[in-house]
Amino acid sequence: MKRLALLLGGPLLTTEALKERLSGYRLLAADSGARHALALGLPLELWLGDFDSSPPWLREALPAPKETLPREKDQTDGEALVRRALELGAEEALLLGALGGRLDHTLAHLELAFHLAERGVRVELTDGLTQAFPLLLGPHAFPLAKGRSFSLLPFPEATLALEGARWNLPPTPLKATTLTLENQALGPIRVWVEGGRAVLYLF
16 A cells, blocks of 8 residues: 655644554655655655745655645645645545644645545545544544544534444534543444535544
8 A cells, every 4th residue: 555644834742653553554645744754754755845844954864755846736735745645546535734733724734635535545644643534425434542632623513423432422413612622432432424525523
């Protein structure tokens, strides 16, 4: 399986567990997301962007093949990186630094995650502490530990059903709701997306 880790500009908690997990992943970075490669101590295969948010010291400290994009463009550096991942035939994508920080960037990263998922790529977003998974139509199973906290969010609206949680849910049309926030797994959970799309957020 072709596994790519895409380093984006949001915050990232770098842990030994994350470093171990990245074994077998190819690392690509968008602009300031490359700083995470330094913190992880792992080599970059590609560093792409207009470099408007990468300070000179970072460009000097990090040896990596660079691809410079124009500053005047109709896509973000993160979007350009996602498109490159698809060109490289990604089958699994781990978006690091994709959550937290600026809200507009987080929402954009979620949209990019759906773009990948719609093309058959298995996608996870993380800040090193929390995780998010885009959910398209159909059933989804997650082997969560008992007591794991999660929220199930329509994005922006969906018909959802849930089993295996403290608060299960029959098929229910949802949008802009707090009904599915702060749930707990009793073990593995099962989610059905019967309309629209959703996000599973683990914290």
